[in-house]
Structures are given as C-alpha cells and as structure tokens.
Amino acid sequence: MSTRSVGAVTVTALRDARGPYVAWESAFPGASPRDWVLARSADPAAFGHDGRWLLDFRAFLVRSAAGVTLVDAGIGPAGAPAQGWAPVPGALPGALSALGVALSDVDTVVLTHLHSDHCGWAVTPSGEPMFPNARYVLHRDEVAWVTDPVASYVVRPLRAADVLQEVPGETVLSSLPSGERVTVIPTPGHTPGHQSVVVDGGGTQVVVTGDVLVHAVQLVAPSVSYVYEEDPGLARASRMALLARDAELATPHLTEPFVRARPAGTPAPRP
Ligand SMILES: [Zn+2]
Numbered sequence: 587m588s589t590r591s592v593g594a595v596t597v598t599a600l601r602d603a604r605g606p607y608v609a610w611e612s613a614f615p616g617a618s619p620r621d622w623v624l625a626r627s628a629d630p631a632a633f634g635h636d637g638r639w640l641l642d643f644r645a646f647l648v649r650s651a652a653g654v655t656l657v658d659a660g661i662g663p664a665g666a667p668a669q670g671w672a673p674v675p676g677a678l679p680g681a682l683s684a685l686g687v688a689l690s691d692v693d694t695v696v697l698t699h700l701h702s703d704h705c706g707w708a709v710t711p712s713g714e715p716m717f718p719n720a721r722y723v724l725h726r727d728e729v730a731w732v733t734d735p736v737a738s739y740v741v742r743p744l745r746a747a748d749v750l751q752e753v754p755g756e757t758v759l760s761s762l763p764s765g766e767r768v769t770v771i772p773t774p775g776h777t778p779g780h781q782s783v784v785v786d787g788g789g790t791q792v793v794v795t796g797d798v799l800v801h802a803v804q805l806v807a808p809s810v811s812y813v814y815e816e817d818p819g820l821a822r823a824s825r826m827a828l829l830a831r832d833a834e835l836a837t838p839h840l841t842e843p844f845v846r847a848r849p850a851g852t853p854a855p856r857p
Contacts, residue, residue, distance in 0.1 A: 590792050590834060590836070590844055592766060592785045592786070592787035592790050592791065592792050593762070593764060593766040593787035593788070593790070594650050594651065594762055594764055594766055595648060595649070595650040595762070595766045595768065595785050595787065596647075596648070596649050596650070597646055597648050597792050597794065597836055598647045598649070598685065599644055599646055599836065599844070600644060600645045600646065600647055600660075600678055600681040600682065600685075601642055601643070601644050601677065601681060602643045602644060602660030602661055602676035602677055602678040602681070602706075602707075603642070603643040603660070603661055603672065603673045603674075603676045604640065604641065604642045604643070604673075605640070605641070605643075605672065605673035606634050606636070606638040606639070606640050607638060607639045607640075607641055607671070608638065608639060609637050609638055609639070610622075610632070610633065610637070610638070610639040610801065610803070611637075612813070613639060613801070613812060613813055614801065614803050614804075614810050614811070614812060614813070615813065616809075616811055617803050617807060617810045618807070621803050621806060621807040621810060622803065624803075624806035624807070625801065625803035625805070625806050625807075626802075628802040628805055628806055628845075629801075629802035629805075629840055629841050629842070631841040632801060632802055632840065632841055639801065640841075641800075641801075641839040641840075641841075642838070642839055642840070642841060642843075643660055643661050643672060643673075643676060643703050643838065643839070644660075644837075644839070644843060645657060645658040645659060645660050645678055645707075646658065646783075646794045646836050646843075647682070647685070647687065648768055648783065648785060648794070650760065650762055650766065650768075651762060652760035652761065652762055653693045653694060653760055654687065654691050654693055654694070655692070655694040655695070655696060655759060655760070655768060655783075656682075656692050656694070656696070656717065656720070657695075657696045657698065657783050657794045657796075657836075658696070658697060658698055658704045658705070658794075658796065658838060659695060659697065659704065659706060659707040659708040659716070660676040660678040660703070660706050660707050661673070661674050661675075661676040661702070661703045661706045662674060662676060662702075662705075662706015662707050662708075663675045663676070663706065663707070663711055665711055666702065666706035666707075666711075666739070667702035667706065667735045667736050667739050667740075668702035668703050668706050671702075672702070672703050672706075674706070676706060676707065678707050689716060689717050689718065690718050690719050691719075692717040692719065692720045693719055693720055694720055694721055694759055694760075695708060695717055695720045695721070695722045695723065696723045696759070696770055696781070696783055696794075697722065697723070697724050697728075697740075698780060698781055698782060698783075698794070698795075698796025698797065698838075699728055699776060699777040699779065699780045699781070699796060699797060700724070700728050700729075700731075700732040700736050700740065700741070700777065700779075701736075701777065701797065702735075703838075704796070704797075704838070705736060705740045708722065708740050708744065709739065709740055709743045709744065713742075713743040713746075714743065714747070715743065715744060715747050715749050720749065721749055721751045722749050722750050722751065723751050723753060723757070723759065723770060724741075724750065724751070724752055724753070724779065725752070725753055725754075725755075725772060725780070725781045726752040726753065726754055727774070727778045727779030728778060728779025728780065728781075729741060729750070729752050729779065730778075730779070731777065731778045731779060753770060753781075755771075755772050756769060756770065756771050757769065757770050759783075765787070765788055766785070766786065766787045766788075767784075767785075767786050768783065768784070768786075769783070769784045769786065770783050770784075771783075771784055773795075773796065773798050773824040773827075773828060774817070774820050774821075775798075775815055775816065775817045775818070775819070775820035775821025775822065775824045775825075776796070776797040776798060776800075776812070776814075776815050776816065776821050776824075777797075777816050778816060778817070780796055780797065780798070780824070781796065782794060782795050782796050782798060782828065784833075790834075791831060791832065791833035791834070792833060792834045792835075792836055792844070793828055793831060793833045793834070793835055793836065794836040795828055795835050795836065795837050795838075796838065797812075797838065797839070798821070798824050798825050798828050799825055799828075799829075799835070799840075800812050800837075800838075800839045801839065801840070802840055802845075804825060805829070805835075805840070805845060805847060808822070808826055808829050808847075809826075828847075829847040830847075831847075833846075834846055835847060
C-alpha cells in the first residue's frame with residue numbers, strides 16, 4: 587500500500603524511477619556479514635543479481651485540508667543534474683497527474699536536501715519553478731553548502747522567482763483544527779542542511795526521512811554509514827534519533843515506501 591493516513595492528513599508515495607546503482611558492499615563498507623543477512627531479509631529486492639544495489643527514487647505527497655505539500659522532487663527530466671548516474675527521465679509528473687494532482691495544486695515543496703536525485707523536478711529545464719504556486723522550503727545551511735550544477739540548475743531559478751523559503755531549523759508547515767501538524771525538522775549529516783518532515787496526528791506519526799537512511803542495512807544496523815554522507819557521525823546521530831521514534835518511516839530509496847524501525851508501541855532500542 588502506498589498511502590498512509592495520519593488523522594486527516596494523507597501521505598502518498600510517488601515513484602519517480604527505479605534502477606541499479608553501485609555495488610552495495612562498496613556503498614556501506616562498515617556493514618558486517620550479519621548486517622547484510624538481516625538487510626537482505628528486510629528488503630530482498632534491493633539486492634540485484636549482478637551485485638549492484640537496486641533502488642527506488644521516490645517523493646511523497648502530504649495532503650490535507652491545509653494544503654498540498656510535495657516532499658522531494660526526484661531525479662528529474664533528461665538533462666537534469668542527476669543524468670550522469672540516475673535513470674532519467676523520472677515519472678513524477680505522471681504519478682502526480684494519475685492522482686488527479688495538477689502541478690499548480692502543490693502549495694509547498696520541501697526539499698530534504700540538494701543531492702541531484704531529490705530536486706530534479708523542482709524546476710523546468712528552461713529554469714522556471716515546476717510548481718507555479720509553491721513555496722520551496724530548504725534549510726539555510728543546505729543552500730549555503732550546495733555547489734554547481736545543482737546551485738545553478740535549482741537554487742538560482744527559485745531565488746530569481748522569489749519562491750525560496752530558507753528555514754533556520756524546526757518549522758511548522760501546516761496545522762489543522764483537529765490537531766494534526768506537519769513540521770520540518772533538521773536531520774543533518776547526510777548533507778549539512780538535511781531535513782525531514784514529521785506528520786504528527788497525536789497518536790500516530792509518519793516521518794518522511796529523506797536520506798537519513800538510504801538502504802535497509804541502515805534500518806537493521808543504524809550505526810552503519812553510507813559512503814556519501816558528508817558528516818558520518820552527525821548522520822548516525824540523526825538516524826538514531828529518527829529510528830527511536832514510535833513512527834512509520836517514509837523513505838525515498840527502500841523498495842517498500844513505508845517501513846517501521848520497530849513494532850508499534852515498543853520501547854526504543856539502546857544504540
Ligand atoms: Zn537520495
């Protein structure tokens with residue numbers, strides 16, 4: 587199932603693409619043989635027959651009476667900055683229209699971070715915001731850190747159109763009279779200004795993680811670093827904090843869009 591409800595808020599997974607990447611063992615060199623056994627059991631489809639990691643590239647749509655928020659914007663069209671390594675073009679615009687969502691319906695775009703597989707559809711190839719009525723929420727540390735080609739392809743057009751909202755930290759995006767809240771929280775480490783989105787309904791919580799965890803091996807062994815984390819120690823701390831929540835996790839790259847770090851209602855494991 588690709589949708590979860592948190593009270594009156596729905597969170598829907600949108601697949602932009604799926605494809606092979608590097609050998610999994612080279613991406614997570616600190617994982618033990620036992621970690622790989624557990625990871626393979628948690629997400630068997632991530633292990634390609636040729637030794638390569640097979641992954642989804644996914645965004646999430648968060649909808650309620652308070653508005654329509656897109657979390658992340660995929661690998662993008664042909665020619666987008668992810669072209670050198672990801673299977674562009676992605677299918678995100680078609681996935682939105684299949685749900686009956688027009689580009690103009692989206693009022694908020696949260697970019698968890700500015701790696702090229704998370705912001706490809708943020709703008710059009712001609713340099714306009716792809717979502718004409720949206721504000722684009724980025725952590726200010728991410729904007730300060732990013733370099734070309736993403737800085738020119740994504741940040742410059744958003745700034746020129748005056749739709750870039752740089753946040754300094756935890757920020758409430760929307761709330762409903764019935765109590766549900768959608769909040770962006772800083773989860774640095776994978777990149778300096780990485781952020782995640784918490785959909786909180788009081789009793790239930792869904793966290794759209796971004797790349798705090800990128801593979802099932804980091805679900806079964808949260809201390810395992812990914813080679814492309816900018817600050818592995820900080821990334822590990824952010825991952826431990828998210829996995830300690832009694833929440834369902836909405837992840838961009840695991841085969842199943844929604845996973846749990848532990849059974850609902852059980853206490854957090856000690857790291
Ligand atoms: Zn990613």
